[in-house]
Every structure is written in C-alpha cells, then in structure tokens.
Amino acid sequence: MPNASNTPVSDFPGTVTEWQKREGRHHLPWQGTRDPYCIWLSEIMLQQTQVTTVIGYYTRFLERFPTIQALAQAEQEEVMPYWAGLGYYARARNLHRCAREICQNWSGRFPGTSAEIATLPGIGRSTAAAIAAFAYGERSPIMDGNVKRVFTRHFGIFGVTSARVTEQALWDKADAVLTDAPPSLDMAAYTQGLMDLGSTVCMRGKPACGRCPLQHSCYAYAEGRQSELPSPKPRKEKPERDCAMLVLTRGGAVLLERRPSTGIWGGLWSLPEFPDAEALASGCADMGLDASLAQRMGGLAHVFTHFKLNIEPWYLEWDAPETEEPTCEDHIWVSKQDLANAALPAPVRKILDGLAGSEPMLF
Numbered sequence: 001m002p003n004a005s006n007t008p009v010s011d012f013p014g015t016v017t018e019w020q021k022r023e024g025r026h027h028l029p030w031q032g033t034r035d036p037y038c039i040w041l042s043e044i045m046l047q048q049t050q051v052t053t054v055i056g057y058y059t060r061f062l063e064r065f066p067t068i069q070a071l072a073q074a075e076q077e078e079v080m081p082y083w084a085g086l087g088y089y090a091r092a093r094n095l096h097r098c099a100r101e102i103c104q105n106w107s108g109r110f111p112g113t114s115a116e117i118a119t120l121p122g123i124g125r126s127t128a129a130a131i132a133a134f135a136y137g138e139r140s141p142i143m144d145g146n147v148k149r150v151f152t153r154h155f156g157i158f159g160v161t162s163a164r165v166t167e168q169a170l171w172d173k174a175d176a177v178l179t180d181a182p183p184s185l186d187m188a189a190y191t192q193g194l195m196d197l198g199s200t201v202c203m204r205g206k207p208a209c210g211r212c213p214l215q216h217s218c219y220a221y222a223e224g225r226q227s228e229l230p231s232p233k234p235r236k237e238k239p240e241r242d243c244a245m246l247v248l249t250r251g252g253a254v255l256l257e258r259r260p261s262t263g264i265w266g267g268l269w270s271l272p273e274f275p276d277a278e279a280l281a282s283g284c285a286d287m288g289l290d291a292s293l294a295q296r297m298g299g300l301a302h303v304f305t306h307f308k309l310n311i312e313p314w315y316l317e318w319d320a321p322e323t324e325e326p327t328c329e330d331h332i333w334v335s336k337q338d339l340a341n342a343a344l345p346a347p348v349r350k351i352l353d354g355l356a357g358s359e360p361m362l363f
C-alpha cells in the first residue's frame with residue numbers, strides 16, 4: 001500500500017501525460033498555439049479565475065490586443081475595460097507593464113526560458129514554467145493551487161501549502177518527478193494534464209477517485225484521507241470594511257470616478273466612494289447637492305482576498321442643468337448605453353444593473 005514516504009514517482013508523469021492525451025481538455029481557445037503571448041495571457045487570466053469565465057475575456061482581449069506590441073502601445077485605461085469583471089486587477093496592470101518591458105528590454109520578443117520569464121512583473125515561478133512548457137516544451141515543473149492539491153493527496157504531503165516548508169517539499173517532489181521522467185516526456189501534455197486533473201478530477205470538495213488515472217498509486221485514496229489533504233489553513237475571520245457609494249444620476253447618465261491606479265480596482269471607473277453615509281452627505285454638500293434627498297439602496301458585500309467590503313449605495317437624482325458640473329476631479333458622466341463598455345468592478349456593475357432594473361425605472 002502506498003504511503004507518504006514510498007509513493008512511487010517513476011510512473012507519475014507518464015500516467016498523467018497519457019491520461020491528458022486520452023481524456024484531458026483539448027479545445028480551449030489558448031490550446032494549440034505556441035505563441036508565448038497568447039499562452040501568457042491565458043495563464044494570467046486563469047489565475048484565481050474559472051476556465052468558463054476566462055474564455056470570453058481571452059477572446060475579446062486578443063481581438064483588441066493581438067500582439068505584445070499592440071498591448072504595449074495602448075494606454076492602461078484602454079486595457080482595463082477588457083479586464084473589468086475578471087477581478088484581481090493588478091494582473092491587468094502587470095500584464096500591461098510586462099508588455100512594455102518586453103518591448104523595451106527584450107526587443108519585443110517574449111523571453112525564451114522560464115528563469116527569464118520569471119523576472120517579469122507579476123509572473124511567479126509556476127506561471128513562468130507553465131508558459132515555457134507550453135511555448136517551448138521546457139522541462140520545468142509547475143505548482144499552482146490545483147497541482148498542489150494533486151501532489152499533496154497523491155504523495156501524502158501534509159502541512160499548510162502556503163507554509164514555506166510545505167511549499168519547498170512540494171517543489172522538491174515536482175522536481176524529483178521530472179528528474180526521474182524519461183527525456184521523451186511531452187512537457188506540454190504533462191503540464192496540461194496536471195492542470196486538468198486538478199480542476200476536473202481531483203477537485204477540492206469531492207475528488208472523483210473512481211475515474212482518476214493516479215488511483216493505483218495515490219496515498220490519500222489508499223488511506224481514505226482525501227478530505228484531510230491539502231491540510232486546511234487555520235480559520236481566520238476576514239476583516240471587514242464598510243463604505244458608502246453615491247449613485248448620482250442626471251438625465252439618464254450616472255457619475256463615475258476613476259480609482260487611483262494602485263489599490264483595489266486600481267484604474268477602473270467606480271461610483272464615488274466614502275467611508276460612511278455621513279461622509280457621503282458632506283461629500284454631496286461639497287458638490288452643492290442636497291444629501292437629504294438621497295435614497296438608500298440595497299447594500300451588498302464583496303469579498304476580496306484579504307477583507308470583506310460592505311457597500312451601502314445611496315441614490316440621488318441631480319436635477320441641475322447639464323452645463324453645471326459637480327466640483328470634483330477625475331469624474332465623468334456616463335450614459336446608460338455607454339455603461340456596458342465601461343471598465344467597472346463587478347459589484348459596481350451589479351449596483352447599476354439593479355438601478356436600471358428597478359421600478360419605476362431610474363434610468
């Protein structure tokens with residue numbers, strides 16, 4: 001019976017690779033290309049995001065920015081609408097910075113090894129290895145969240161995966177697996193196979209061990225310990241933050257303000273935000289608006305990686321003539337029609353969708 005110390009590694013990559021070729025995913029839009037730009041884009045979009053969500057974003061992004069040069073030449077505000085709703089917006093800002101860096105420092109050619117790719121902004125070791133495996137067939141292991149789940153279960157590696165010692169044990173195992181693998185190993189299929197196994201078979205809640213090609217050598221399956229691996233993180237309550245947002249409309253348009261380029265939703269357009277309703281009222285007064293006419297809308301919460309944001313939206317219709325503007329900078333009026341194309345964070349879009357669908361119609 002396999003256990004944590006003697007689980008064989010010798011047939012692991014071959015089994016994963018053969019299974020991928022037989023039963024893995026082959027029709028995703030970023031498969032079948034060796035263009036490192038397309039592969040890089042897909043890998044960045046897939047971080048923290050489901051494949052089904054990424055497909056539409058990926059296609060639209062490439063239509064608008066088909067090459068590294070096209071992306072580098074664009075301004076950041078032209079890029080953000082193509083990321084709006086995907087979340088984790090630092091990814092888009094880093095992507096844009098990377099494109100410029102590649103054009104300036106690499107003569108517009110994507111770096112040719114995972115070690116070089118990992119020097120670019122926002123690209124870690126695992127993502128760099130995945131790009132190099134798919135684009136160049138480089139023999140470097142990956143270790144993303146899905147792969148960590150497969151490795152911890154299959155090889156019986158305990159310990160919180162974000163802990164340095166556990167992470168090192170995982171990388172060491174991934175290296176050892178490749179060291180023992182035959183030179184003919186198809187790195188692209190092996191890498192894709194690990195990703196496919198983690199997301200479609202060895203799933204977080206209910207691993208489908210009955211159809212897993214690794215069942216015969218899996219530690220967790222043999223010991224019935226699938227639910228214990230990966231070792232759960234100690235529960236920690238997320239801190240919460242409250243804010244109030246002003247939904248100010250005028251003649252069928254809504255007022256948006258640009259977020260600072262760093263921090264949450266950096267560079268996106270959002271509703272004017274205040275720490276609480278009181279600050280919102282004085283913000284309204286600063287703009288010459290009567291806050292007592294504002295109506296409270298249904299609140300909503302948005303969960304970020306490190307905290308939960310409770311949003312209290314307030315609706316106010318401004319009946320001033322269109323020539324008058326609120327006295328604040330970096331604000332624009334956006335018509336209902338143009339909102340569809342605006343780079344809005346998902347919760348802000350939800351608030352505005354609710355506004356459009358309310359009775360009586362507020363837009």
Ligand code: SF4
Nearest residue numbers: 202207209212215218
């Ligand atoms: S046998 Fe089950 S637990 Fe083990 S790798 Fe396969 S799906 Fe995961």
